[in-house]
Amino acid sequence: MSFNDRRSGKDRRKEKRDTLDRRKNKDRRLNPDRRVQTERRLNEDRRKTLNRDILINVDTKLEKSFDDQVEGRNAVLELLESGKDINKIYITKGERKGSINKIIAIANEKRIIIVEKDKAQMDMMAGTENYQGVIAIVPPYEYVEVEDILNTSKEKNKDPFILILDGIEDTHNLGAIIRTAEAAGVDGIIIPKRRAASVNSTVSKVACGALEYIKIARVNNINDAIKKLKDYGVWICGTSLNTEKYYYDQDLTGPLAIVIGNESNGISNLVEKNCDFLVKIPMIGKVQSLNASVSTGIIIYGALRQRQNNKIK
Numbered sequence: 001m002s003f004n005d006r007r008s009g010k011d012r013r014k015e016k017r018d019t020l021d022r023r024k025n026k027d028r029r030l031n032p033d034r035r036v037q038t039e040r041r042l043n044e045d046r047r048k049t050l051n052r053d054i055l056i057n058v059d060t061k062l063e064k065s066f067d068d069q070v071e072g073r074n075a076v077l078e079l080l081e082s083g084k085d086i087n088k089i090y091i092t093k094g095e096r097k098g099s100i101n102k103i104i105a106i107a108n109e110k111r112i113i114i115v116e117k118d119k120a121q122m123d124m125m126a127g128t129e130n131y132q133g134v135i136a137i138v139p140p141y142e143y144v145e146v147e148d149i150l151n152t153s154k155e156k157n158k159d160p161f162i163l164i165l166d167g168i169e170d171t172h173n174l175g176a177i178i179r180t181a182e183a184a185g186v187d188g189i190i191i192p193k194r195r196a197a198s199v200n201s202t203v204s205k206v207a208c209g210a211l212e213y214i215k216i217a218r219v220n221n222i223n224d225a226i227k228k229l230k231d232y233g234v235w236i237c238g239t240s241l242n243t244e245k246y247y248y249d250q251d252l253t254g255p256l257a258i259v260i261g262n263e264s265n266g267i268s269n270l271v272e273k274n275c276d277f278l279v280k281i282p283m284i285g286k287v288q289s290l291n292a293s294v295s296t297g298i299i300i301y302g303a304l305r306q307r308q309n310n311k312i313k
Contacts, residue, residue, distance in 0.1 A: 068140050070204045071131035073099045078209020079136055080106045088113045088137045092122045095133035103134060127201035141199040141211070143218040146228055149188030152215060156187075159255045160234050161307070163300070164190045166222055166271050167262035168292055171197045175206025176293035177260070182210035184300045190217045190225050190257075226274050229257050238267055238275030239299060247279040252303035253310045260299070263292045 070079050077099060079086060089107050091100065093116045107114050117125070125135060153160040163186050168174050174197040181189055197203065198218065204211055219225045226236055234255040239247075252258075259275060261267035272278065281290065281298055290298075 068138050068199070068204075069125075069127065069201045070136040070138055071126055071128050071134070071201050072205040072208075073103065073132045073134055074208050075205050076103055076134050076136045077106075078212055079138065080110065080112075082209070082212035084212055085139055086110075086112050086136050087139065088115060090115050090117055090122060090125065090135045090137070092119050092133035093117065100134060128205055131205070135201075141216075143199075144188070144215045146190060146217045146219065146225055149190070149215050149217055150229075150232055150234075153187045159253070159307075160229075160232070160257070161185060161187050161303070162190065162229065162234065162257040163188070163296070164222060164225065164236075164257050164259045165192075165196065166259055166267045167192065167196050167265070168260065169195070169197055170263060170292070171200060171202040172206050173197070173263065173291070173293045174199075175203040177296045178203065178207040178214060178216070179210040180293065180297045180300060182207075182214040184297075184304045186214065186300065188215040188217060190219060190222070192222050193218050193220055222268075222271055223274055226257070226259075226271070230276075235277075236275045237303075238272050238278045239280065239295065240266060240272055240275075240278045241280055242272065243278035243280055245277070245279055246282055247299050247302045250277060250279045252306045256303060258296075258299055258303065260292060260296050 070076055076089065080103065086107075089103065089112055091104070091114060096104075104114060122131070122133070122135065149162060150160055163177070163181050165174070165177065168177065168191070174191075178189065191198070199211065199216065217225070229236065232255070234257050236257050236259060237250070237252065238259045239261060259267050259271060261271075267275075279299070281295060283289075
């Protein structure tokens with residue numbers, strides 16, 4: 001074979017390769033770009049993952065939509081011992097130390113459903129960060145009427161001792177106030193429906209079980225509630241800086257309702273006008289305000305001291 005024949009053979013092979021390359025390039029132009037296909041596959045994988053997560057947590061979302069939950073070991077223990085309805089108790093997988101065992105034992109005795117979930121699922125379900133590996137699902141919190149609170153004191157054969165919260169917004173403050181009020185023997189608490197914190201999982205946890213033993217009325221208008229209390233012979237004590245009288249100089253015995261104002265603005269002008277008298281806490285230092293729950297505790301226990309001393313007399 002001559003040199004020219006060999007060269008012609010090479011040329012033919014090269015021409016064949018070029019033809020194949022052109023066909024491949026044509027196919028690439030006709031089909032979607034590979035990067036586009038890869039992106040589509042990644043998006044599809046993301047959608048599948050998201051759908052799987054939604055399915056895994058769908059029962060959690062339903063619980064949050066239709067029920068209330070109580071979080072934390074002490075709060076759940078108090079709930080179990082109170083005998084109130086519990087729909088279900090969720091426990092983090094592997095949490096079998098300390099008081100969790102007691103919770104499980106009581107729940108089994110009461111035939112309450114216990115469900116174990118992964119920590120990630122429990123974190124998503126929890127309304128607070130420190131839920132201590134246990135969440136109880138309960139029917140929505142049942143508020144009462146003002147008359148129910150008055151009947152409570154009547155059943156105990158004692159003067160009404162009531163707390164009115166005029167716009168407490170922080171759920172931690174509300175929970176702490178409920179805990180203090182219950183410990184001091186307050187018959188019930190009145191809160192407004194609008195522009196104020198309501199009972200939720202955070203309040204329940206901070207209250208440490210006190211919610212199970214104290215009645216809370218949620219009203220449309222605080223001033224209407226005050227008028228109703230006055231009709232029943234209850235004296236209304238407001239807390240305000242617009243007075244010269246300290247709480248320990250005021251008679252806080254007899255039928256009494258104490259009004260605690262908003263964390264920033266105190267009690268509203270109209271509520272203040274509707275109070276029978278006002279008291280304040282002495283401020284000796286540079287700071288001229290206290291946390292709402294701390295102020296509540298001081299006033300409530302000041303009233304409790306007088307009421308107990310009055311009994312002794």
